[in-house]
Amino acid sequence: MGEMTQGVPVLEARGITKHFGGVTALDDVDLELRQGEILAIVGDNGAGKSTLIKAITGAMSRDGGTVFFDGQEVQVETPSDAKDIGIETVYQDLALVNELSITKNIFLGREIRRDDFLGHWFGALDFRRMENEVRDLFQRLDIRITDIYRDAQAFSGGQRQAVALSKTVMFGKRVAILDEPTAALGVRERKAAMKMVTSLKEFGLSVIMITHNMDHVLNYCDRVQIMRLGRRIAVRDVSEVDGDSLVGLITGAIDANEVRA
Amino acid sequence: MTDTTQIAPHSGQWDTVIHQFKQTGQVLAALVLIYGIFFVLSPPFRSIDTFLSIFTQASILAVLASGTTVVLISGGLDLSVGSIFAVVGVVVGILLVEWQVPVIVAIIAGLATGAFCGALNGFVQVTTKVPAFIVTLGGLTAYKGVAELLGSGRDLSRFPESYQMLGSGYVMPISIMFGAALLIGLFLTRTQLGNHAYAIGGNEEVARLSGVNVARSRIKYYMIGGLMAGLAAILEVSKLNFAQSSRGQSYELFAIAAVVIGGTSLFGGRGGVGKTIIGMLIIQTIYVGLAYLGVGTSIQRIAIGLIIILAVWWDVWQRGTR
Numbered sequence: 027m028g029e030m031t032q033g034v035p036v037l038e039a040r041g042i043t044k045h046f047g048g049v050t051a052l053d054d055v056d057l058e059l060r061q062g063e064i065l066a067i068v069g070d071n072g073a074g075k076s077t078l079i080k081a082i083t084g085a086m087s088r089d090g091g092t093v094f095f096d097g098q099e100v101q102v103e104t105p106s107d108a109k110d111i112g113i114e115t116v117y118q119d120l121a122l123v124n125e126l127s128i129t130k131n132i133f134l135g136r137e138i139r140r141d142d143f144l145g146h147w148f149g150a151l152d153f154r155r156m157e158n159e160v161r162d163l164f165q166r167l168d169i170r171i172t173d174i175y176r177d178a179q180a181f182s183g184g185q186r187q188a189v190a191l192s193k194t195v196m197f198g199k200r201v202a203i204l205d206e207p208t209a210a211l212g213v214r215e216r217k218a219a220m221k222m223v224t225s226l227k228e229f230g231l232s233v234i235m236i237t238h239n240m241d242h243v244l245n246y247c248d249r250v251q252i253m254r255l256g257r258r259i260a261v262r263d264v265s266e267v268d269g270d271s272l273v274g275l276i277t278g279a280i281d282a283n284e285v286r287a
Numbered sequence: 288m289t290d291t292t293q294i295a296p297h298s299g300q301w302d303t304v305i306h307q308f309k310q311t312g313q314v315l316a317a318l319v320l321i322y323g324i325f326f327v328l329s330p331p332f333r334s335i336d337t338f339l340s341i342f343t344q345a346s347i348l349a350v351l352a353s354g355t356t357v358v359l360i361s362g363g364l365d366l367s368v369g370s371i372f373a374v375v376g377v378v379v380g381i382l383l384v385e386w387q388v389p390v391i392v393a394i395i396a397g398l399a400t401g402a403f404c405g406a407l408n409g410f411v412q413v414t415t416k417v418p419a420f421i422v423t424l425g426g427l428t429a430y431k432g433v434a435e436l437l438g439s440g441r442d443l444s445r446f447p448e449s450y451q452m453l454g455s456g457y458v459m460p461i462s463i464m465f466g467a468a469l470l471i472g473l474f475l476t477r478t479q480l481g482n483h484a485y486a487i488g489g490n491e492e493v494a495r496l497s498g499v500n501v502a503r504s505r506i507k508y509y510m511i512g513g514l515m516a517g518l519a520a521i522l523e524v525s526k527l528n529f530a531q532s533s534r535g536q537s538y539e540l541f542a543i544a545a546v547v548i549g550g551t552s553l554f555g556g557r558g559g560v561g562k563t564i565i566g567m568l569i570i571q572t573i574y575v576g577l578a579y580l581g582v583g584t585s586i587q588r589i590a591i592g593l594i595i596i597l598a599v600w601w602d603v604w605q606r607g608t609r
């Protein structure tokens with residue numbers, strides 16, 4: 027295998043372990059995300075993909091393992107810790123609050139306060155500034171949503187996913203992690219979402235994307251990490267694999283040490 | 288990059304406001320309709336005095352309910368505010384009647400007591416993770432006991448003249464009701480903590496993953512609930528010119544009823560304080576109206592009970608169709 031010569035990975039996890047009662051959801055799992063790449067994570071349902079990114083991003087406690095950012099060990103215990111170092115995550119089915127407007131969703135937890143005593147003393151918000159920033163962001167990303175003051179509830183799956191992805195551009199300084207960003211979408215919406223995922227690269231982000239869609243892995247990603255039953259089975263350059271070999275690795279029909287496609 | 292600071296024809300904030308007004312309008316229409324029915328049915332109901340007394344009678348419970356609104360929007364529940372109400376009443380009574388502290392000191396101490404009791408509920412709830420229903424049901428009894436301990440054997444009446452002004456007449460109680468509602472409304476719609484109430488009530492997990500400190504925020508919402516219970520108690524003690532540990536009984540239910548009738552979701556994430564005020568006015572209108580029609584208190588209770596169920600059913604049904 028072509029040894030990594032890209033220098034230190036932007037994000038690295040070593041020996042991540044997680045138990046749920048007697049169930050071992052993650053068993054000593056590693057992960058490396060290189061600067062500027064899109065890394066796919068694939069695996070059957072229950073393989074531990076979502077748990078892995080939750081454990082890395084502080085959304086969930088872990089029973090073991092270490093996270094490195096730019097080669098430095100970092101303490102990521104809460105979602106805020108991850109955000110503070112520039113990692114934005116779109117969790118599976120947990121991207122938006124239905125009851126909040128688009129603007130409020132994007133700024134949730136990082137609202138802009140008014141720059142006067144109302145803001146400093148009472149936490150009064152500067153809605154005009156937040157709305158302007160959202161419109162600016164949507165223009166840059168070519169997202170055609172104008173009624174950004176409406177509840178997220180009112181929008182289609184594709185629009186909601188676009189909003190969730192746009193959040194990673196707004197705040198993700200270094201890394202975007204996406205858990206099945208196209209799972210709930212129709213064919214056309216899926217294509218638009220993947221276009222956005224690719225464009226994240228242009229905004230300087232390195233991307234981890236969990237997906238079940240092998241075409242997306244082969245067409246849009248640089249490398250792919252295969253997981254099975256809480257373990258990392260293999261990591262491959264996308265150029266080394268095809269759909270059949272990926273499915274074989276996921277199901278276990280192909281042993282990871284066998285000759286590659 | 289080009290200048291994309293779009294000066295929209297009207298800021299989106301206004302659309303939110305307009306949308307809110309549409310929902311509030313429905314509740315307001317219901318109030319006008321109910322008022323109109325009694326207006327037609329009962330000639331003595333048709334007086335400005337009746338109109339004003341509905342507002343006045345609503346004011347104390349409306350103040351209490353405005354705090355309950357915040358707690359319910361955040362997906363919480365506080366059944367103990369009636370007992371907190373009793374504690375604050377007795378505390379203010381002891382301070383003013385026995386210790387004869389300045390009125391303003393007693394008011395501040397009363398508000399602080401209410402806020403503390405509320406915050407304690409919140410603290411216990413988020414640390415033990417026992418459901419809010421149980422924690423505050425415990426609080427209901429416990430705070431009741433505290434009020435009885437403090438108030439037993441005391442004659443807490445004959446308050447200072449200046450204090451009695453707060454809750455008497457029409458003007459003060461009604462102004463305080465609208466003032467409190469305005470402040471809570473601004474808090475909910477304009478501040479970070481207020482917006483987080485909707486986020487936490489809407490989807491606690493998304494809020495947490497977005498970096499919102501859910502536990503700390505929740506404690507603050509319960510604190511506001513207690514604070515408003517304290518303000519309501521201060522008003523009532525002033526109005527009645529006596530304080531007693533038995534006051535406040537089942538006020539929490541009227542508060543929750545007003546919130547729900549107003550259209551704030553019992554499941555969190557949606558609602559507003561203006562609707563709650565209207566909800567409380569609806570309850571009072573029905574009470575006063577039925578009294579004018581010679582209907583006894585038992586029937587009044589049954590009517591309010593049915594309306595609560597209707598309001599929640601409407602909430603559930605709307606959730607289903609969305």
Ligand SMILES: Nc1ncnc2c1ncn2[C@@H]1O[C@H](COP(=O)(O)OP(=O)(O)O)[C@@H](O)[C@H]1O
Binds near residue numbers: 051069071073076078
């Ligand atoms: N909160 C939880 N409590 C208990 N078990 C969980 C929890 N979350 C995930 N699991 C279990 O951990 C394993 C991995 O789940 P998950 O990471 O969601 O898989 P994937 O995202 O790859 O489909 C599964 O066996 C799942 O049942």
Ligand SMILES: [Mg+2]
Binds near residue numbers: 076077
């Ligand atoms: Mg998953």
